[in-house]
Each structure stands twice: as structure tokens, then as C-alpha cells.
Amino acid sequence: SQTIHQWPATLVQPVGSPLSLECTVEGTSNPNLYWYRQAAGRGLQLLFYSVGIGQISSEVPQNLSASRPQDRQFILSSKKLLLSDSGFYLCAWRLAGKETQYFGPGTRLLVL
Amino acid sequence: LAKTTQPISMDSYEGQEVNITCSHNNIATNDYITWYQQFPSQGPRFIIQGYKTKVTNEVASLFIPADRKSSTLSLPRVSLSDTAVYYCLVGDISAGGSYIPTFGRGTSLIVHP
Numbered sequence: 125s126q127t128i129h130q131w132p133a134t135l136v137q138p139v140g141s142p143l144s145l146e147c148t149v150e151g152t153s154n155p156n157l158y159w160y161r162q163a164a165g166r167g168l169q170l171l172f173y174s175v176g177i178g179q180i181s182s183e184v185p186q187n188l189s190a191s192r193p194q195d196r197q198f199i200l201s202s203k204k205l206l207l208s209d210s211g212f213y214l215c216a217w218r219l220a221g222k223e224t225q226y227f228g229p230g231t232r233l234l235v236l
Numbered sequence: 237l238a239k240t241t242q243p244i245s246m247d248s249y250e251g252q253e254v255n256i257t258c259s260h261n262n263i264a265t266n267d268y269i270t271w272y273q274q275f276p277s278q279g280p281r282f283i284i285q286g287y288k289t290k291v292t293n294e295v296a297s298l299f300i301p302a303d304r305k306s307s308t309l310s311l312p313r314v315s316l317s318d319t320a321v322y323y324c325l326v327g328d329i330s331a332g333g334s335y336i337p338t339f340g341r342g343t344s345l346i347v348h349p
Contacts, residue, residue: 229279
């Protein structure tokens with residue numbers, strides 16, 4: 125069966141510090157991968173998606189970046205965090221041609 | 237990408253049937269309608285999907301009229317544990333990587349005792 129992992133679960137970082145969030149998927153091959161951010165009480169904002177290794181599409185220009193070094197690994201990064209980067213970060217995967225997305229447990233990031 | 241409109245919030249009581257309607261006036265021929273449920277501090281999870289008429293599973297029913305410009309998620313006999321945010325998505329799932337699942341603000345359902 126397929127599983128998706130995210131870490132860390134929670135993170136408190138100072139403004140201006142770097143960020144690295146990792147997402148890995150097990151039990152499937154060549155998934156479409158997604159990073160979303162959810163601010164408190166708001167909907168999900170799509171940040172990045174990837175349809176294959178090394179392929180990254182950005183939906184919202186900001187100080188975040190994403191990379192996909194392996195088929196089932198998706199990394200979200202920042203060189204300098206802003207206060208506005210606080211939120212709940214969710215990674216998800218989907219097989220092409222299928223609707224259902226499967227979400228990870230999420231990382232709650234607080235930037236102080 | 238078809239835009240969806242849902243009520244921001246709804247209230248209900250335990251044991252009642254809840255119907256959440258989503259408007260998608262510019263839905264395309266190949267678009268499917270999918271609903272997700274999200275509990276606090278968790279990622280959304282798939283509830284139901286349909287193309288036309290009615291779809292039913294163990295959790296909910298989805299009603300889609302002939303013109304497909306709206307859809308209604310029906311939750312029978314809700315309980316407190318159905319308190320969550322419900323999202324309606326519309327898109328061509330056969331479009332491969334070019335289909336980008338887009339979540340709006342959803343409908344926040346609160347079930348009262």
C-alpha cells in the first residue's frame with residue numbers, strides 16, 4: 125500500500141533562517157507531487173507541483189523553492205523565511221489520470 | 237479551469253441530513269466533480285467523485301443535475317465527527333500532469349449536539 129511521509133511535524137524558526145521540508149512517498153512510481161500551504165482558517169494554496177524528477181512548476185512567486193531529486197521525494201526550501209511563511213504545509217501525491225490526491229500529515233511552521 | 241463557489245459555512249445538528257451545494261457554471265465537457273473532507277490539522281481526504289446524475293458510496297451521495305453547472309454533496313444523518321471543511325473540485329482528471337487540483341476555501345460544516 126502507498127504511504128506518504130512528511131517531516132518535521134512541527135517547526136519553529138526565526139525570521140531570516142533557512143527552511144527545508146521533506147516529503148517522501150512509498151508504494152507507487154512516478155507520482156505527481158504537490159506542495160500546498162494553508163494559513164489559519166483559510167483554504168489550501170498550491171505552491172509547487174511536479175510531474176517527474178527534476179520537473180518543478182511554481183504556482184505562486186515567492187521566496188520558496190521546491191526540488192524533486194528522486195522520483196518519490198519532494199523538498200520545499202527557503203533561503204530566508206518571512207513571517208508570512210507561517211502556516212500548515214501539506215505534501216500530496218496523485219497518479220496521472222486519477223483524481224484522488226493523497227495528503228501527508230503536514231508540517232506546521234511558525235516563523236517568529 | 238472551472239471556478240467553484242460554495243457557501244463559506246453551514247450549521248447542522250446530529251442526525252440531520254446535510255446538503256452542501258457547489259456552483260461550477262463554466263464546467264467543461266471532460267471535467268469531473270470531486271469532493272474532499274478536511275479535519276483540523278490534517279490533510280484533505282477524498283470523499284466522492286462523479287460526472288453526472290447520482291453517485292453514492294458508504295460515506296455520502298453526490299447529485300449532479302443534467303446541465304452539470306452545480307453539484308450537491310449529501311451527508312446522511314451527520315454526527316459530531318462530520319464537523320470539517322468540505323471542498324468541491326472540478327477538473328479534467330484525464331489531462332495527466334496538466335490537471336492541477338485546486339482547492340478553494342471550502343465549506344466549514346459545524347455539527348451541533
